[in-house]
Amino acid sequence: MRPAALIFDKDGTLFDFHATWGGWSRGLIEAEAGGDAALARRIAEALGYDMAAGRFSPDSIVIAATAGEIADRMLPLLPGGDRAALIARMNARSAKAPQVPAVPLGPLFADLAARRLALGLVTNDSEAPARAHLHASGLSARFGFVAGADSGHGAKPAPGQLVACAAAFGLAPAACAMIGDSLHDLHAARAAGMTAIAVLTGLAARDSLAPHADLVLDHIGALPDWLDEQGITKP
Structure with a gap:
């Protein structure tokens, strides 16, 4: 899907x-x-x-x-x-930690929003720092759902955060893709019934992530090309 x-x-x-x-x-x-x-x-x-x-x-x-x-x-x-x-x-x-974007985030998220995709963030960080990091990066308005490990949905690799995000969007989990850099992210995606996409901007290597992912990208900047292949284009 x-x-x-x-x-x-x-x-x-x-x-x-x-x-x-x-x-x-x-x-x-x-x-x-x-x-x-x-x-x-x-x-x-x-x-x-x-x-x-x-x-x-x-x-x-x-x-x-x-x-x-x-x-x-x-x-x-x-x-x-x-x-x-x-x-x-x-x-x-x-x-207060300065965040170093994996890729230029403003143009990327403008592209994703133009494709009319719902966007969520789920992290094992606490929710308040996560929201502070999004605000500092100018991304707060892009995300329709944000959850941390202390938000009441559990933490990855359990699927609770992902299931809650899909429900907030009114979508079946199968209509969502989870993008992350760790096995926790991929295992949570699998448990939730979502597409699992790995990126290599964390600490885990391709060889450890690939067996658990539907797709491995070098970084999230490669998402638009993949979305084009899926027929999810900008109007």
């Missing part, structure tokens, strides 16, 4: 993962370590982050985890730490 809606992941899909979160994560780790270099190294190791390179490993929990899951990985290293307070600090810092 040709898609009537495109549902996007955020980190690693709309925004380049390493370029956006590489340096930012160093700041978060150092702040939580309170100037203790040895503790910062332990936190970085727990998160799969290379402090020297400023990059995450391909199997890092951060790739597709919720803020709560990341906090749970950090808390054993922060004796006496408060989970809710840590999540709040992470969300506040995340909302």
